[in-house]
Amino acid sequence: MKLSVNQIQEYNNENIQTHQKEFDFLAEKLIKKGIDVAGIIEKLENFNVAIPSWALGAGGTRFGRFSYGGEPATLEDKIDDIGILNILTKSAGAISLHIPWDIPNDYNAIKEKASDHNIIFDSVNSNTFQDQLHSKHSYKFGSLCNIHKEIREQAIQHNFEVINIGEKLGSKSLTVWLSDGSNFPGQNNFQTVLNNTAESLKKIYRHMPNSWKLYIEYKPYEPNFYSTVIQDWGTSFMLAQECGERAYTLVDLGHHLPNTNIEQIVATLMNKGKLGGFHFNDSKYGDDDLTVGSVKPYALFLIFNELVYGMNTNKNNPVPAWMIDASHNIKDPLEDLLQSLEAILIAYAQALLIDQKQLEKNQYKNDVAICQEILQDAFRTDVRPLIRQARLNTNGALNPLEAFKIFKIRDYLIKERGLKSKASGL
Numbered sequence: 001m002k003l004s005v006n007q008i009q010e011y012n013n014e015n016i017q018t019h020q021k022e023f024d025f026l027a028e029k030l031i032k033k034g035i036d037v038a039g040i041i042e043k044l045e046n047f048n049v050a051i052p053s054w055a056l057g058a059g060g061t062r063f064g065r066f067s068y069g070g071e072p073a074t075l076e077d078k079i080d081d082i083g084i085l086n087i088l089t090k091s092a093g094a095i096s097l098h099i100p101w102d103i104p105n106d107y108n109a110i111k112e113k114a115s116d117h118n119i120i121f122d123s124v125n126s127n128t129f130q131d132q133l134h135s136k137h138s139y140k141f142g143s144l145c146n147i148h149k150e151i152r153e154q155a156i157q158h159n160f161e162v163i164n165i166g167e168k169l170g171s172k173s174l175t176v177w178l179s180d181g182s183n184f185p186g187q188n189n190f191q192t193v194l195n196n197t198a199e200s201l202k203k204i205y206r207h208m209p210n211s212w213k214l215y216i217e218y219k220p221y222e223p224n225f226y227s228t229v230i231q232d233w234g235t236s237f238m239l240a241q242e243c244g245e246r247a248y249t250l251v252d253l254g255h256h257l258p259n260t261n262i263e264q265i266v267a268t269l270m271n272k273g274k275l276g277g278f279h280f281n282d283s284k285y286g287d288d289d290l291t292v293g294s295v296k297p298y299a300l301f302l303i304f305n306e307l308v309y310g311m312n313t314n315k316n317n318p319v320p321a322w323m324i325d326a327s328h329n330i331k332d333p334l335e336d337l338l339q340s341l342e343a344i345l346i347a348y349a350q351a352l353l354i355d356q357k358q359l360e361k362n363q364y365k366n367d368v369a370i371c372q373e374i375l376q377d378a379f380r381t382d383v384r385p386l387i388r389q390a391r392l393n394t395n396g397a398l399n400p401l402e403a404f405k406i407f408k409i410r411d412y413l414i415k416e417r418g419l420k421s422k423a424s425g426l
Contacts, residue, residue, distance in 0.1 A: 001080070001412045002117075003087050008397050011406065015398050023385040030353070030381075037386070040352045044390035049280070049344060050094035050122035050323040051082045051337060053102045057423020059289065059327030068332050070413030071423040075102045076113055078423070081334060081413075083117030088403055089341050090396035094122040096323050097169070099162045100132060107168045122173070123215060123277065123321055124166035128155040129179035129223070144200035145180040145193035145229045152200050159204045167209065173321060174208060175250060175277065176201065177217035181224030181231075193229050198242055205243040215250035215277045215321065216240050220257050222287060233265045237274055248276020248318075252325055253303075254287035255279075263302045270310030273317040278307070279325035280344055289327045291336050293343025300343065301379050304351035312356075332410055338401045342387070349383035 027037045056078050057071040072078040078095070085092040095114065104110040114121065128143035136154065139146070143155035163174055180197065182188040205214050218236040219228055230236050233249055240247040249269050256262055269275035282290040282300070293300050310317060322344075328336050354374060362370040388398045397403040404410075 001409060001416065002083060003407065005087075005395050007407070008087065008395060008403070011403050012392060012398050016392075019385065019388050019392070019398055023389050026382070026385045034355075035353060040349060041386055041390045041393065043352060044345060044349060044387055045090070045394050047345065047348060048091055048093045048322070049341060050096045050321065051085060051092050052096045052098065052125075052323060052325055053078050054098050054423070055324060055326055055337060056081045056333050058333060059329045061329055064329075066329055067420065067422060068410070069419040069421070070410055070415075070417045071333075071421045073417065073421045073423065075104060075110060077417065078102070079110070079113050079117060079119060082119055084404075084409060085334065085337055085341070085400075086117060086119060088397045088400035089338065090391055090394040091341055091345060092337070093118055094120050096122040096125060096175075097165075097171075098125045098127060099158075099165055100127060103165060104169070111169060121166070121169040121171045122323065123175045124162050124169075124171045124173070125175045125177070126159045126162040128158060129177070139179075142180040142188075142193065142229075144176075144178055145188075145197045147188075147192065147196070152196060156200055156203050160207050163204075163208055163212070166212075172211060173213040173215055173277075174204070175215040175217065176204070177219070177250075177252075178230055179219075179223050179228075181221075181228035182226050183224050184226055188227065190227065194235075197229050198239055201239055201243055201247075205247055208246070210246075212246065213276055213318070213321075214240070214243060214247040216243075216247060217250045217252055217255065217279075219252070219255040219287065233269065237269065237272070240274055240276075248274050250277040250279065250321075251275065252279035252281070252287075253292075253300075254281045254283045254289060254325070258285065262299070263306045266303055267306040267310065270306070270314040270317045273314060275310070275317055275320055277321040277323065279323050280340060281324065281326040289325070291326065291328070291331070291343070292324065292340035293347065294339070297343065297347070298379060300347040301350050302375070304347040305354060305375065308348070308351040308354070309356060334409065335401060335404060338404060342400070345387045345390075346383055349386050350378050350381060353378040353381055353383070 030037050058067045072081050082095050128139050131138050137151045146152050216236045216239055218230045218232055220231050236249040240249055280292045282292050282295045284295050324340050359374050
């Protein structure tokens, strides 16, 4: 299914009067405060988030998986689904592939289909946390960290293959997340597995084209619960430093212990020029992979405050690669992604409202209460009219989720693909 610009415009025409009133009211209020409304809208228009190929089907847990029907069974279907997200939101113009779940059969045809939807290929993701069908060795006891050289070499060669696939598609970065670790004390020698991982990552880094970046993820636990080799941002940062200047830490919102101050991690990494990518999701307990902003919207806003400040201040840090990394068992994946994109843009727009000069001035005066008021005034502002105006300017839908429902997109996908189609990957 491919929506047309005319369909979007017809939908918008039904809602334009209400939007215009809400936008004019908010814009007048913000302009009186000296806020550059036009500048914020332009930044919202240019903000794009990559959609991972594995998020387009129903997610799963150890206990079950419940399909929603009409799932994208092929990479072509997945690109079509992202095309729907992109034409509705105008902020989902990239796809991030997981290999070997989504290896193209015809690279030219895949590139042409993506181009038809105005979609580019973002970072490619390697997979050494699963044993593949024809693999000679098992990753049961680790991949890049493994005590056996031949297993490490198999994992390294897989990353080489992923890089080669990414090159053919026009990707410019590789994301490495490792499940390597241990479940019991004494199972691993901490120093040995760390050194093995460092040497493996260096080999992968040297294989990358000179224009590529390496993003190193971290996670404190799961599927190993006693230790994870790359368990925190400090270990990722250290490994990135060892690899070279084009290696960076990647922050995933769900990859932290409860109550971790993620915004401080973001600020530290940007200060050092080493924040490469950011994966959005939300959680209550751990790596819950919930809809962005569904549980901790204020935490997301505080993170964006640091991201916006860093993008303006830390010119030594590249603009982070943005991606949604979520998996859902009970919600329509496309509806969830639309909600996540909305939450990301809301937090971004709210952070753009913050008067950083006033904040710095009151920080200097140690006026703690006013500093809090500056942040909370921005957070409590309903910025949705700004986001809708940005979408209107780019021919997106004023309310993408409502449009998704009105156009009965899921019904169409079920009719086209069937109730029992299943997405590759998870």
